[in-house]
Amino acid sequence: MLKTFLTVWRARFVNHSARAVVVSITLLILAGCNTLGNAHNTPAQPEPDLSELVHDAAEQMIASNPELTRYSPMIAATFVSIDNLSQSSTLGRISSEIMASALSRQGMQVREVKMRDSMFIEESVGELILSRQVQRLSAQHNARSILMGTYAQGQDYVYVSARVVRAGDAMVLGSADFRLPLNNNTRSLLEGQGGW
Template identity: 70%
Template structure:
């Protein structure tokens, strides 16, 4: 650094050398400031954020969806075995139902009803043959259903609202969630209610 300063004074008169040094100093400081003030990349979206975006997408795709209220929510199940779920499947269903309720759907809470069978360690599983029976027991006009598949880096979720009378799909949305330790913990959780 001393050699650079001496060289500048040798090349330029004293005032110009000071001006050049000042400019160099300002450039160096601005470079440091730019390195420190670079915006950090936002964290990847979490399950709640993705579910709320999916609910908004469902409502945008079918603005008349609220006509099919009340809705009940089934536990999301593993695509590899439609009779099993996990803590991830149960909380995904709960968060999606909450997000749809915030979008205007009336959601009927089925865990409070004795008439709907809740299988221990699984939740409110709904297979196609059960749709009419369960919807009539809870007087629901629609049912929130979903499946998920675990990949290496992501978990893929497919969710839909179906009409209770004939299982016709009224709205659908899909999203993928990066797998981290928190998601792995939810996938491994098989505990009951």
């Protein structure tokens, strides 16, 4: 009798344990599927757009120095590579154009001047020293300030630094920085190296 009871009890216990294991595994699988399903249903955050980042940077620049617009009119120089201050790219050219437009929306008067070969930054002296050509150009256009900037390519991002400097003495009046994801679009803009 005791032997029969133990046999029945063991069979039920093993059967019950097996069912518990099966139920546990099933619940884990369902939880995993639910998590994966939610991951697919959640829309991925879009990568920031260059134009959006530049406009945000222009807003920050004006917010940090509301008096910046007093230094109008401004002319814009092409943004250059931090590794070679005499070299730019499509990214440098379009970043400068968008930033000038964004600052104009913030109340800065911007003079349209295509400055190809009109501006360079002397590497041996420092990146904020203005050449005689720039001083002459700003005098010709009665510009009180100049938009300039640099960019650096990293492994995952391109870092951009923009500033508005006073034409007469290169004093920084406003600055802003942002980083752009290094995706195929950004790489394509960087490949457009060449003169400015």
